Amino acid sequence: MATGKRTPKSGKSKKFSLKMALSCFQLTPLKTQRLNLSCKDFDSVPKCIEELSSFQELDLSRNRIREIPTFTAIFFSITVLDLHSNQLEELPASLGRLQNLLVLNVCNNRLRSLPGELGQLRNLQTLNLALNQLDALPASIVGLKELRYVGLSDNRFTHFPGCLRRLKKLEKVNMAGNPILIHQNPEVAPGSFLLVQKSLLCENCLERCQSFRRKMEKEEAEEVESCFL
Template structure:
């Protein structure tokens, strides 16, 4: 194939800062090679170090050279969707400025572990691949990630480190084979949209911590095998959309669900209160938080707390505990970084 005959579309955009700089400085460029039926990449006609956006989507590429990726040191947006890629180069870890990576619509079975070095990454789209797992440590290093889209894959689980993505706003894991979700989701203090729908016969339960996602606006758990929603969902004050159709739900019952989100939340909240009062078992931590006003704003006197035997004169609400300033004390990089966890 004579690539020199192909038309290379180069969209050059100069930032205001660079317009004010001397003309001899090289400007950052956007290179568009999308939709050209390429089976391999042509020799670059520009210095790879000045490319800030590279679009090679909608081609027939089966691989990307390691050497090429390693030289894209100023790359911010990398779009390789809708190709025939079986893997992403390990040298992706060299792209320290990368903010958007779109690898959807390929044949990927795994993502390279070096992706955790892309610490500026804000958006990762890996939809419509054949992923069976994500890198175990993905949540320990990608602390700037705001959107993680991995729908239409073959994922059995999300790594436990996912719960440390404290800046995450969108998590889309529908159309997989998820058996469960990480237990400590309450760390996702900025999560607004959670979609784990259409895992069909595999996903049967939701962790209680879903009810501690204080920023959650949309929750879609439709078309799974869930029989009971956790009572803690009644605590989601910002929740505006809840999709539960296609589940064999027993709790809440159908007649409650048909009355809308407000009634569902009220039902679950009352159920949580009732379960707390009637349970002969030792009160769980979630029950304690609810009783002392963390969820429902209940007023309990200091004397009552001391009578119960809880020394909580330095009591903080869940909102306070989950604030970014307070959570810094318990950041995953500080407590759970691989450097600490896997020392010999």
């Protein structure tokens, strides 16, 4: 049987047409338009979607995308961007132009750092960064004044990011699965580190949290000070 060189297959994202993209529109329960491109085996973001602008939610989750192209910054109207479970190693600075974004999900990728422009997302309420390789947040995160939830679980944080303390509307921070404070506080279980707004806690739980917080603040004084500079 004769053998020869195989012709490399072109990525599915390159074969993805505008007509195919139009068939992926969905109407959400809130009556907004979602472009659902999840589970398409894309290795890049299809360029054809650049011609679309009538959607408020973009779902590119569960693909093999390694890079977010700059043209995605033209989607000024989107409020939800879901990129979880891809192979992203960095986020573009142009992401900061998405001023209407309310939800950004980039969990389960390969991120080691975040661009400072992330702090320009003034209306962002939910930020999911879980299951990456992060050990710090950019100081610009203090610009996210509307942020309610931050998912930081299963990363490489050894301390609570002090800059999050300046976000007055922040209600919950999930840091489960990080090596946080274990060497200073061996009684703290690494798999159950969850911070919530005090108004959501009962009196007994609040007393316990405040006691632990005083201990944590003492150990993190240097980090908090540097984040405020």
